[in-house]
Amino acid sequence: MSYVDTCLHDVDTAHPRVAGLVGNGALYALVPGKGFLAHREAGDVIHTYVVLHRPAEWFDGIDFTDVPAAKARVAAEFDGWAPELRALITDGDSAPVLRSIHELSDDHRWSRVPGVTLLGDAAHATVPGGDGANLAMLDGAELGEALAAHPDDTEKALTAYESRMFPRSHKAAAAHRTVDLVFGADAPAGVIGLFSQERGASA
Numbered sequence: 217m218s219y220v221d222t223c224l225h226d227v228d229t230a231h232p233r234v235a236g237l238v239g240n241g242a243l244y245a246l247v248p249g250k251g252f253l254a255h256r257e258a259g260d261v262i263h264t265y266v267v268l269h270r271p272a273e274w275f276d277g278i279d280f281t282d283v284p285a286a287k288a289r290v291a292a293e294f295d296g297w298a299p300e301l302r303a304l305i306t307d308g309d310s311a312p313v314l315r316s317i318h319e320l321s322d323d324h325r326w327s328r329v330p331g332v333t334l335l336g337d338a339a340h341a342t343v344p345g346g347d348g349a350n351l352a353m354l355d356g357a358e359l360g361e362a363l364a365a366h367p368d369d370t371e372k373a374l375t376a377y378e379s380r381m382f383p384r385s386h387k388a389a390a391a392h393r394t395v396d397l398v399f400g401a402d403a404p405a406g407v408i409g410l411f412s413q414e415r416g417a418s419a
Contacts, residue, residue, distance in 0.1 A: 217343070217399070218275055219253075219265040219315040220290050222308035227262050231307060237300045238262050245301055246404040250293060254304055264304040265315070266290055267399060275314055283311045319343050325382050333374045335359055340385035355381055 227235040237243060242255035249269040257263050268290070280286045290312060291305045305312070320341045326334075333339075336352030359377045366373040398407045 217267065217269050217317045218272075219267055219317065220305070221313040221315050222264045222266065222305055223310040224262045224264070224304065224307060225309040226260050228260055230309075231262070231303065233300050234262065234303050234307070237298075244398075244404065244407055245297075246399065246407060248401050248403045249399065251399065251403065252301055252304055262304070264308075266305055266312075268293060269399065272316065275316065278314075280312060280314055286312050317343050322386055324385075325378075328371070328375060328378070330371060331374075333359070333378060335381070339381065351385065354384075 224231050224234060227238075238254050238256060240256055243252065245252040245254075246267075251267050252264055253267060254262055254264040278286050278289050287306050287308065291302050294302050294305070318341055324340060335355035337348065339355065340351065355377075358380055359373075362373040362377040363370070366376065
């Protein structure tokens, strides 16, 4: 899965139909394996992630330095979709940027290597789920605490850090299940169900 990142600027004036479609919050337009995630940002901007499940070789065949051709190739995947949705790609005011999504296995871990450990995405890269930066900061904080608690025994500190980090990162890797839910075979039913559960929980 990869995202193609695009932006529209001065949307209320320059792109009023698209602005009306996205509104003041976010828009999800999904079918299995592809779709649009668009949201308002400060400064009258709509930021869009065009989501496509395609092999890496498919994206390698697109020259993203040729902006018109790249826009046309990505937009062609949405032939027959509403013009306002396709305009999120074709009318973009910024060049489309490929954001390939990579992840490590949920149970990724390693044997102790003296004097060495990993944190952040190097230790537990997963699909976007909203926790990546938070996990990296927590890794850093816990590694610092472990080193402070064992100032004369680096190996003990690293072992203590990893013993906490591995189970936590395994649990956090479940974020890919949300991505599967949103973009999977039942799309858009999965995201509708997810939002319905959240609404019920907050009621």
